Amino acid sequence: MQDKPIRRSKPTPIPAVAQSAKEKTLPLRINGEDYFHEGDADMPLLWYLRDVLRLTGTKFGCGIGACGACTVLIDGKAQRACVTPASAASGHDITTIEGLAGAELHPVQQAWIEEDVAQCGYCQAGQILAAVDLLKHTPHPNDVDIGKISNLCRCGTYPRIRNAIKRAADLLQETTK
Amino acid sequence: MNVSLARRRFLFVGAAASGALLIGWRTGRAQQALPYLGAHDEAQELGPFVRIEKNGDVIIGARGCEIGQGVKTSLPMMIAEELDVDWNHVRVEQLPYGYVETDSGPADKYGAQGAGGSDDIPTGWKDLREAGAVARWLLLVAASAQWNLPAGQLHTNAGTVYAPDGRRLSYGALAAAAAALDPPKDPIALKNPDQFKIIGKPTLTVDGRDIVTGRAEFGIDAYLADALVAVMLRCPHLDGTLGKLDDAEALTVPGVKDVIVITGPKPDEAIDGPLATGVAVLAENTWAALKGRDKLKIEWTPGPWTAESSAALSTKANALLDKNEDGVSVRKDGDYVQARKVAHTGVDARYEMPFLAHATMEPPNAMISVEKDKVLLIAGLQNPSGAARVIHDITGVPRDKIEIRLPRVGGGFGRRLKNDFVAEAALIGKAAGKPVKLLWTREDDLQHDFYRPFGVHALSAGLDKKKKVTAWSHHCAATPRNYRDSGMKSAPIYIGCLEPDDFPAGLVANLDKTFFPVASGMPRGWWRGPIHTFHAFAVQSFIDEIAIATKQDAVQLRLDLLGSPRKIAYAGSNDPGFDTGRLAGVLKLAADKIGWGEKRNDGHGLGIACHFTFGGYAAHAFEVSMEGTELRIHRAICSVDVGRVINPLGVQAQMMGGTLDGISTALNLAVTVKDGQVQQHNFPDYPLMRMAQAPQSVEVYIVESSESPSGAGEIGVPSAAPALANAIYAATTVRVRKLPLMPELLRKL
Numbered sequence: 001m002q003d004k005p006i007r008r009s010k011p012t013p014i015p016a017v018a019q020s021a022k023e024k025t026l027p028l029r030i031n032g033e034d035y036f037h038e039g040d041a042d043m044p045l046l047w048y049l050r051d052v053l054r055l056t057g058t059k060f061g062c063g064i065g066a067c068g069a070c071t072v073l074i075d076g077k078a079q080r081a082c083v084t085p086a087s088a089a090s091g092h093d094i095t096t097i098e099g100l101a102g103a104e105l106h107p108v109q110q111a112w113i114e115e116d117v118a119q120c121g122y123c124q125a126g127q128i129l130a131a132v133d134l135l136k137h138t139p140h141p142n143d144v145d146i147g148k149i150s151n152l153c154r155c156g157t158y159p160r161i162r163n164a165i166k167r168a169a170d171l172l173q174e175t176t177k
Numbered sequence: 178m179n180v181s182l183a184r185r186r187f188l189f190v191g192a193a194a195s196g197a198l199l200i201g202w203r204t205g206r207a208q209q210a211l212p213y214l215g216a217h218d219e220a221q222e223l224g225p226f227v228r229i230e231k232n233g234d235v236i237i238g239a240r241g242c243e244i245g246q247g248v249k250t251s252l253p254m255m256i257a258e259e260l261d262v263d264w265n266h267v268r269v270e271q272l273p274y275g276y277v278e279t280d281s282g283p284a285d286k287y288g289a290q291g292a293g294g295s296d297d298i299p300t301g302w303k304d305l306r307e308a309g310a311v312a313r314w315l316l317l318v319a320a321s322a323q324w325n326l327p328a329g330q331l332h333t334n335a336g337t338v339y340a341p342d343g344r345r346l347s348y349g350a351l352a353a354a355a356a357a358l359d360p361p362k363d364p365i366a367l368k369n370p371d372q373f374k375i376i377g378k379p380t381l382t383v384d385g386r387d388i389v390t391g392r393a394e395f396g397i398d399a400y401l402a403d404a405l406v407a408v409m410l411r412c413p414h415l416d417g418t419l420g421k422l423d424d425a426e427a428l429t430v431p432g433v434k435d436v437i438v439i440t441g442p443k444p445d446e447a448i449d450g451p452l453a454t455g456v457a458v459l460a461e462n463t464w465a466a467l468k469g470r471d472k473l474k475i476e477w478t479p480g481p482w483t484a485e486s487s488a489a490l491s492t493k494a495n496a497l498l499d500k501n502e503d504g505v506s507v508r509k510d511g512d513y514v515q516a517r518k519v520a521h522t523g524v525d526a527r528y529e530m531p532f533l534a535h536a537t538m539e540p541p542n543a544m545i546s547v548e549k550d551k552v553l554l555i556a557g558l559q560n561p562s563g564a565a566r567v568i569h570d571i572t573g574v575p576r577d578k579i580e581i582r583l584p585r586v587g588g589g590f591g592r593r594l595k596n597d598f599v600a601e602a603a604l605i606g607k608a609a610g611k612p613v614k615l616l617w618t619r620e621d622d623l624q625h626d627f628y629r630p631f632g633v634h635a636l637s638a639g640l641d642k643k644k645k646v647t648a649w650s651h652h653c654a655a656t657p658r659n660y661r662d663s664g665m666k667s668a669p670i671y672i673g674c675l676e677p678d679d680f681p682a683g684l685v686a687n688l689d690k691t692f693f694p695v696a697s698g699m700p701r702g703w704w705r706g707p708i709h710t711f712h713a714f715a716v717q718s719f720i721d722e723i724a725i726a727t728k729q730d731a732v733q734l735r736l737d738l739l740g741s742p743r744k745i746a747y748a749g750s751n752d753p754g755f756d757t758g759r760l761a762g763v764l765k766l767a768a769d770k771i772g773w774g775e776k777r778n779d780g781h782g783l784g785i786a787c788h789f790t791f792g793g794y795a796a797h798a799f800e801v802s803m804e805g806t807e808l809r810i811h812r813a814i815c816s817v818d819v820g821r822v823i824n825p826l827g828v829q830a831q832m833m834g835g836t837l838d839g840i841s842t843a844l845n846l847a848v849t850v851k852d853g854q855v856q857q858h859n860f861p862d863y864p865l866m867r868m869a870q871a872p873q874s875v876e877v878y879i880v881e882s883s884e885s886p887s888g889a890g891e892i893g894v895p896s897a898a899p900a901l902a903n904a905i906y907a908a909t910t911v912r913v914r915k916l917p918l919m920p921e922l923l924r925k926l
Contacts, residue, residue, distance in 0.1 A: 040431070043464040051406065051462040056398035057391020059587070060463075061538055062619040066860040069538060097391035109389040116381045116826050119834055120245030121388035121395075122538040122587030128389060147869035152860065154538045154588050155245045156837030158871040160830070 026090045030055070031099025037086050045089045046070045046081035049096060057097035057125045061152070068151030071126035072096050078133035097125035100132065107171035108132050108164070115164040119155035126151050131165050140169055221352035223312035225275070225287055226256050226305070233336060233349030235262045238272040240287040241297050242559050243384075244589030245834075246890040247827035248292070250383045252301045254823055258375040259309030259368060262348070263335040269383040274561035274581035283576060285562065290583070292559040293594050293703065295791035295888025298823060302886050310365040312355075319354035320346050370821065370883065379826040384585065394584045396557035397616070399544040404612035405434055407605050408466040410473055411455035411625050415698035415853045416444040416480030419454050423474035427458055430472055432465030437608050439601055444481055444698070447663035450567065450600040452625050452700055457605050463616060482698030482853035487631070490695060490850075491529060494633040494654035497693040498527070504652065504691035505670055508677040516648035516687035520639025524723045528636070528715035529915040530655075531847035533629040533704055536863055539587020540622045543602035546612040551578040552603070557586030559593035567596045571603040590838075591703035595627050623857045627702025628848050630656045630674055632695070634715035639687075644727045646738060649685040651675065653712065654693035660701050670694050673701075676708050678755070680716060680789060683745040684738045699850060705838065706891035709790045710898070714843070714916065717786035717899030721906065731903065732768045732785060736761055753792050753885070759818050760789050763796040766816040766878055771798035781811060784904025786896040792887030794818040794880075797836060797900035801908050806923055808905070810840070813872040815893060820884035828889045833875040835893020841866030843898035847917050 025036035028045075030053070037048055049055040049072070058081055061069030065083040072081045073095040081089075100106045105113075108131050118124045130149045138145050146162050153161070220230045228236040237256050241248035253269045275286030289300045313333060320338040321328035323346065332339050336348045370376070387393035412418065424436040441454035456473055460466035497504075517523065543556040545568075552574045558564050558581070565579050586593065602615040617625075632655025639648030658673025659665035665672065671692035682688055704710065720738075724731040742758020764787045768774070771783055780802050787796035800812040815832045822828050845864050849856045857863045902913050905922060915921045 039462075040464060040468075043462075047462060047464040050398075051400075051464070054400060055391070056394075056400075059395075059539070060397065060616070061540075062860050063467075064619075064859055064861075067538070067619075097389075101390060105386075105389070112389045113381065113385040116385065116830065118245075118382055118385060118388045119247070119830055120243075120538065120588045121382075121384065121393055121585060124388050125391050143873055150867050150869075152538065152865050152867060154536060154590075154838075154865060156834035156841070156871070157830070158837060158868045159833055159874045161868065162873060 026086055028086065028090055028094065029092070030094045031096060041087040042085050044082050045072065045084045045086055045094070048086050049081060055096050055098050059122055059125060061123070067123070068126045068130060069123050071129045071151060073129055073133060076133065076136060078130045095129070097129060100129070106132065107175060108135065108168040111164040111168035111171055115160050115167060117157050117160040117164050119157055123151060123153045127153065127161055131161070131168065134165065135169060135172060139172065141165060221356035223315055223352070223355060224308050226308050227260060227312040229348050229352035231349050231352065233266070233347045234268060235260070235266060235336065235348065236268045236270055238287070239269050240272045240275070240290050242290065242292040242561065242583055242586055242589070243271070244292050244557070244559060244586040244593070246292065246297070246831060246888075247382060247824060248297045249585075250380055251823045251827055252297060252305055253383070254375050254380060255301050255305040256309035258373055259306045260313050261333040261335065264375050264380065266336060271583055273583060274565060276562070276565060276576050276579070278577050290561050291563075291594075292589055293591070295793065295891045298886050298888045299792060306367050307365065310367055311361060314361050314365050315355040315358050316348055316351045318358055319351040322354065323351070376823050377821070377825070380824045381826065395539055395587050396544065396555060396584050397539055397542045397587070399555035399584065400614065401544055401546055401553070401612040404544065404614045405459040405461065405609060406463045406466045407457045407459045407602070407613050407615045408463070408470050408618065409439065409455040409457045409601065409615070409621065410470050410475065411453040411621060412441070412477045413624060413854050414477055414479040415482040415485065415850075416441075417454065418478045418480065419456070420476035420478040422456060424456070426474065427469040427472040430460070430465055430469040432461040433458060433469035434461065435459040435609055436473075437605050439604055442661070446661065448597065448661045448700055449663050450571070450597065451604065452597040452627070457601070459605070459609055459613065467618070479853060480698065485698055485853045486851045487531070487849040490631055490656070490697060491633065494693070494695050495527070497654040497695065498633060498635045498652055501652070504693050507671050507675050507690035507692050508682055509689055510682070510685070511687035513648050513650050513687045513689035517637065517639040517650070520648055521642045522640045522644070522727055523637065524640070524719070524726045525635070525637045526719055526722050526914060528634045528718060530632050530634070530711055530714065531849065531916055532631045532699060533842060533846060534623050534626045534848050534857065534863060535590045535592035535704060536623065536865065537588030537590060537592050540617040540619055541592070541598035542614070542616045543599050544612070544614045545602040545606040547572050547574075547603060547606035550574065551580070553580045553582075554599065554602075555582045555584060556599060556602075557584060557593060558596070558599075559586070559589045559591070560596060563594075564596045564599045567600045568603045571600060572607055590705040591707060592626065594703055619859045623848070623859065623863055624855045626848070627700045629704035629707065629711060630658050630701050631697070631699070632656065632674055632711065634712060636715055636719040638719070638723050640723070640727055644729055646681070646685050646723065648687040649681055650689040651716070652691045652693065654695050656697040656699060656701060657694045658701050658707070660697075673703070673708050674711060676712065678747040679712065680760075681738050683755075684740065684757070698853060706790060706894040709788060709891070709895035710839070710842070713786070713788045713895035714898045714902070717788065717896060718902050718914065721784070721899070721903040722912065725906075730774070732764060732773055735764055735787065755789050756794075759794045760787055762880060763787060763794045763816040763818050766880065767796035767798040767814050770814050770816065770876065770878060771800060771812060773798065780908065782904045782906065782908025784900045784902065784907055786900035786903060788892070788895040790895060791891055792820070793889060793892035795832070795892045795896055797839070797896045799900050799904040801901070801904040803909055803926070806926070808844070808919070808922070810872040810901075813840070813875045814878070815875055815897075816878040816880065817889070817892060818880035818882055819889045819892065820882050820886045822879060823886055825879060828879055829877045831889040832877040832893040835891070836875045836897050837866065837871055839894045839897025840871070840901055843901055843916055843918050844870070845917050845919050
């Protein structure tokens with residue numbers, strides 16, 4: 001039905017790159033797959049994910065690291081991809097919202113659905129990854145801990161985000177029992 | 178596709194020019210029907226919204242623009258209810274914009290699709306239930322033919338038709354026969370609400386799983402093959418023009434392909450296309466385009482507004498109010514001047530409201546492919562028919578050859594009622610001869626918006642010896658909303674700033690509402706709950722001031738004004754009339770929940786406010802305290818009456834979000850202008866509230882009602898700011914009469 005294909009399918013990892021070619025590229029490990037960025041090493045990770053790999057779950061909101069819509073996990077830590085040059089991300093393990101779930105949804109994703117958090121939904125990938133980071137080092141966060149998440153939500157879903165994080169903490173505890 | 182498909186009829190829902198609802202059947206070509214729902218040979222379409230597959234799967238088309246208000250869930254719920262299917266087995270798919278040429282001219286194939294005026298729910302209540310009922314009727318008639326039993330003896334439940342003897346046929350088994358039937362000639366009876374199984378049940382958003390896995394598609398996520406990314410540098414001066422452009426260096430940036438100049442409207446022209454003059458840089462990817470933009474060397478020529486500043490606008494507005502001459506009368510009841518003269522007590526106050534930006538989390542963007550004879554647009558919109566008109570005007574491509582897909586939208590708040598970014602994309606796409614993905618950065622978004630008007634409200638009230646309000650005047654000096662809006666040429670100058678019938682009109686015998694236009698070069702547009710957020714702060718703060726000045730209870734004073742429950746006329750905004758009893762109801766509910774009237778000695782202050790708009794009624798109550806210079810919101814309560822609730826989870830979300838939007842905006846948000854330039858650039862100087870500043874919860878209380886449903890997207894905002902200011906007064910005895918609140922409060926403390 002579509003006049004033009006929309007390139008949104010899961011990106012295919014570049015399988016065999018000659019060693020000589022690899023030397024000129026920037027290796028990036030994203031959601032467990034290896035990619036080799038051939039362009040500008042200063043390109044923020046956000047635009048590499050979106051424009052090159054079409055991993056569009058990571059969103060653009062401000063371009064200056066102020067809103068958190070572009071939050072990804074780098075070595076498990078929530079980072080703002082819009083101010084992270086591809087060169088700085090190279091050599092680290094990057095997880096985007098597309099790579100968070102395994103065979104089953106991550107408990108934080110599950111909690112987000114059950115608490116019906118999203119309104120417009122645009123900032124939620126970033127909120128979820130910020131929550132995953134928080135719960136990793138603070139398994140039982142109180143309201144002050146949760147308030148340290150500084151991602152913006154224009155729709156005002158903060159109270160449901162709080163509820164979802166608490167629910168996710170319970171779910172995580174159950175799964176680790 | 179077989180032959181019978183070509184003769185398939187589809188249910189046609191549209192608004193005729195008269196405004197009357199059309200539900201008819203027209204012979205449609207197969208490819209016209211449900212283009213978005215994919216091609217499944219086994220699927221049968223029962224009207225434009227319903228497709229049933231042989232295996233019984235039910236697919237319901239969602240026609241609205243999903244901007245976060247939940248219509249992709251709530252509108253299909255109405256169809257599913259009358260179709261009588263199990264919601265857990267329904268798959269919702271977004272419909273595109275549905276323009277169709279008919280024998281009687283152009284029409285909307287799917288009915289109203291725009292998102293504005295909190296209209297989706299009341300409109301859907303009228304036509305979408307009927308669409309579901311017609312589809313169910315066809316299935317019943319198909320079963321009746323198969324069993325040779327009168328349709329009246331059959332009943333349906335959760336996607337199955339039952340005969341009295343227990344025989345059953347699934348919708349999937351009946352779909353082919355049903356789709357071949359002629360539609361009913363007479364209107365189909367709708368369910369008695371007592372039978373509702375889906376409407377009124379808390380229902381999770383249909384895109385929940387896609388959102389949390391990053392699969393949900395927003396406009397910004399669309400990438401057409403071979404598209405170039407375009408970013409623009411727009412003139413920072415209001416109505417400024419391009420002086421000199423040197424793009425040589427920009428074009429040397431690897432990946433940059435083209436530079437295109439877009440000319441904005443002249444200072445006296447309507448803003449129907451692009452908002453400002455600008456230069457577009459087209460590149461292979463966003464990063465290259467942004468780098469190229471940084472390398473543009475441009476000399477801008479300032480426009481005619483170099484003297485404009487927020488301070489000057491404030492001075493101008495106050496001078497107009499002081500002078501009180503040549504105002505435009507908005508409403509006059511009785512004899513205000515005389516009543517005020519003989520009043521026992523008088524109260525006066527002025528309130529100042531700043532310009533506001535929309536700051537949608539997803540900035541404006543548009544993916545467009547302009548070809549000689551067809552156009553494809555994929556973008557987050559609130560006004561798709563307007564987008565189609567804009568594209569047609571620019572490209573000349575006939576309306577029926579313009580395809581518009583409607584992905585999820587990362588926030589609307591009124592910003593996307595304007596299609597200036599679509600016009601830019603169409604102009605760039607046409608010039609580039611390639612698909613173009615236009616992206617606005619946050620700086621573009623804050624610097625070039627259609628701002629909520631700026632204004633000063635002067636309120637004055639007279640009370641008699643018994644402390645009854647006998648005279649009320651509301652003078653407003655503001656930058657008119659209909660500025661250079663060709664769609665509002667015939668609208669009165671006060672539209673969007675002062676509402677003739679708004680509270681307490683009709684409740685005070687002697688009333689004077691007058692408007693004073695203030696000239697400004699700032700573009701203006703609708704903001705969430707537009708007029709209402711703009712003047713409810715003044716009205717509901719002023720009521721509180723009257724109560725305090727005359728030693729009355731602020732809730733009781735409002736109840737006295739509202740009087741006995743009755744409906745009073747309220748023109749505009751498609752409001753079905755203002756029911757004083759329903760507003761009193763939410764007010765009393767909020768007062769009860771916050772513990773209004775209980776003695777407090779902990780330094781906490783309580784504040785309350787209420788408002789009516791777009792058919793809905795809401796009240797807010799807050800408990801706050803100050804700890805040094807920090808404002809603490811201990812409790813936030815929102816009570817609401819939007820008539821019958823379609824999705825309680827959705828209404829609760831809208832009230833919670835509306836309340837936080839109201840608080841966030843009131844506390845710290847303002848767009849200011851200096852030397853004819855907007856001063857805000859990005860979130861650090863337009864600081865939306867973050868989680869730590871927000872109340873930990875908003876207690877939402879929904880009034881159970883069997884009144885016709887109204888929309889919930891906007892009513893949650895207007896009374897939040899005044900309730901907060903009233904609570905701050907109660908805690909601190911500091912009255913804040915100028916927004917944003919925090920800088921003003923800290924100045925006065």
